[in-house]
Amino acid sequence: MTSKNRRFVGRLKTNAKLDAMAAEHIARPPGRPPEGGYESTVELGPYQIDSWTHAQRLILVVVDQPDPKTGQLNLMPRWFFLVTNWPKGSRSADELLAHYRKRGTFEDRLGEFNESIGVHLSSQGFKQNEATMLLALLAFNLNTICRNELEDAVGGSWDMRRFVDFGREKGKEEKRGRG
16 A cells, blocks of 8 residues: 555566466467467565555466467567556455556657757746646647657557647648758
8 A cells, every 4th residue: 555545566677586476377288379479467465565554465477379470479479567456355466467558548648748859947046837738738738749640641640749740741841842
């Protein structure tokens, strides 16, 4: 539990101690793998490091999917760890993994925002920083709407950096055409 009694689920960086706990669960069943590969969650029990005030629930996620080009499984499966304070009775390990994966979209968008808009809040006053942030968010939203329109028109998947660069190049071409 956190000190404010809020529920969370997050990913832990792997380390030698965690890898040792996972070792017995990193194995493939005998026989031909299913077409989509294997994926499993394993409850590893309570886990606590020195800086935490409470032990947290530790979940191992093993992802053993075939290479999209060759269809072959890698030599070793990939794995990672989730840590949470959700009790087992409230959410299963599979439900927590699904919940964690939904957050990835937000993290992708936040990364795109930081990379493409690159807002810098360097003003001394709160109001100036707030205005800068709100303008940056409006710019990002407008870019997202325009990017979606472009994707619908020409197809494909455009990340924000590619879209912004495309817009800059088009702007330069238009300036050269007028000159």
